Amino acid sequence: MAPLQNYHVLADEFFTNRPTADIAQDLLGKLLIYDSPAGQVGGYIVETEAYLGTEDPGAHAYQGKHGRANDPLYSEAGSIYIYAIRGFYAFDVVTQANNEPQGVLIRGLEPAIGESIMRHNRTRPGFELSNGPGKLMQALNIHDTKMNYQHFADSSIKIIQDYAKIPRQVAQSQRIGVRTAAEWTDHYRYFVSGNPYVSKTRKRDIDFATYGWKTN
DNA sequence: CTGATGATCAGCT
DNA sequence: GCTGATCATCAGT
Numbered sequence: 001m002a003p004l005q006n007y008h009v010l011a012d013e014f015f016t017n018r019p020t021a022d023i024a025q026d027l028l029g030k031l032l033i034y035d036s037p038a039g040q041v042g043g044y045i046v047e048t049e050a051y052l053g054t055e056d057p058g059a060h061a062y063q064g065k066h067g068r069a070n071d072p073l074y075s076e077a078g079s080i081y082i083y084a085i086r087g088f089y090a091f092d093v094v095t096q097a098n099n100e101p102q103g104v105l106i107r108g109l110e111p112a113i114g115e116s117i118m119r120h121n122r123t124r125p126g127f128e129l130s131n132g133p134g135k136l137m138q139a140l141n142i143h144d145t146k147m148n149y150q151h152f153a154d155s156s157i158k159i160i161q162d163y164a165k166i167p168r169q170v171a172q173s174q175r176i177g178v179r180t181a182a183e184w185t186d187h188y189r190y191f192v193s194g195n196p197y198v199s200k201t202r203k204r205d206i207d208f209a210t211y212g213w214k215t216n
Numbered sequence: 217c218t219g220a221t222g223a224t225c226a227g228c229t
Numbered sequence: 230g231c232t233g234a235t236c237a238t239c240a241g242t
Contacts, residue, residue, distance in 0.1 A: 049234070058234070069227055086235050087224040105234060124237085134235050145226090177234055199235095203217070 001112045003040035004033060007160040009152045014161075015077035020095045020102045024050040025190045027093070027104060029165040029213070031112065034140050035156040038117050041140055043130065044165050046212075047108030047191040047198045049175045051092070053101045058178035058188075061101035072148045073101040080155060082145045088134030089142060093159065107176070107189075109136045110197040110211065117141075132199040166214040169193040176200065 010030065015023060025048070033042030051059040060070045060083070072081040073094060081092040081103055092103040109130040111118050118139040122129050130136035137143075140157075152158040171193040174185040191198040194207030 051234070060234075067228070083234080084226045085233060087226080088235055089226095090234065092234090107234090128237095132235070175234070 001163070003113060004160075004163075007033075007162045009158045010078070010161050012076070012078050015093065015095045016097060019050075020052055020104060021050045021188060021190075023095050024048040024104045024188070025170055027106075027159065028167050028170055028190060028192050030159050030161070031163050032106065032109060032157070032159050033113060034142075034158075036114075036117070036141055038120075038141065039114050041111075041114035041117050043109035043111040043113070043118075043136075043197075045106055045108070045159070046110050046195040047106075047131075047189070049105040049107060049190070050188045051103050051105065052188070053096075057180040057184055058175055059101070066101070070101070073103055074099050075149055076151065078152050080147050080150045080152075080157060082137075082142070082148055084145070085134070089137045089145070090133040091137060091142075091157075105133060106136065107133045108191065108195070108197045108199055109139070110195060111139070127196040127201075129197075131197045131201065167192040168210065168212055168214050 027045050027048050030045050032045055053061050054064050061073055076098050077095055079094040081094050082089055091106050094103050096102045121141040122139050130139045171191055172187055173189045175189045192212040194212035196206045
């Protein structure tokens with residue numbers, strides 16, 4: 001797909017007024033684009049995780065934790081929250097109203113725009129381009145938190161409503177790298193079943209014919 | 217190919 | 230100093 005000039009970012013209402021778990025599922029198939037210094041890059045969201053605020057033992061805002069690093073989570077819906085983890089960076093969309101620190105972690109991207117630029121940003125071959133939260137940030141060439149607090153309406157990163165794909169089947173699992181009580185572990189990671197850019201996908205589970213998208 | 221292990225660094229205490 | 234919403238490597242199928 002060639003770089004896009006005409007599109008509509010997802011409205012603020014997309015990120016409010018319903019459970020963050022629902023928002024995380026509806027983000028699958030949406031196109032994320034980034035106007036990087038090297039040119040426009042982007043891809044389809046294939047894996048997400050929901051983080052549900054102060055009650056969620058896996059969330060950065062658990063028990064009201066609130067500091068400089070996670071403050072963007074407390075800002076308005078549709079804002080960007082980037083954080084550092086073990087030498088890498090990861091990317092969240094903030095959901096719900098101000099001061100309601102919920103968000104959706106973007107964990108996998110199927111490249112669609114500027115793939116050659118993304119490949120140049122990563123040394124690993126094949127699907128390892130962007131099948132994980134830290135990996136996709138390397139592919140986008142984002143290595144800091146400077147875009148924190150920016151809103152999709154006026155950021156060089158955005159998630160748009162045009163050109164979206166529809167998953168044939170959305171699968172769910174426990175969240176990766178989060179170990180908490182059982183009631184919080186089962187249902188908050190969502191992914192396009194059969195898509196190879198989903199992290200931890202086994203080769204035999206890839207649907208090479210459709211990559212897990214509806215084709216008609 | 218798959219599962220386990222060590223590396224690594226920003227942010228908090 | 231310590232702690233991860235992780236990644237690349239390696240040894241065993």
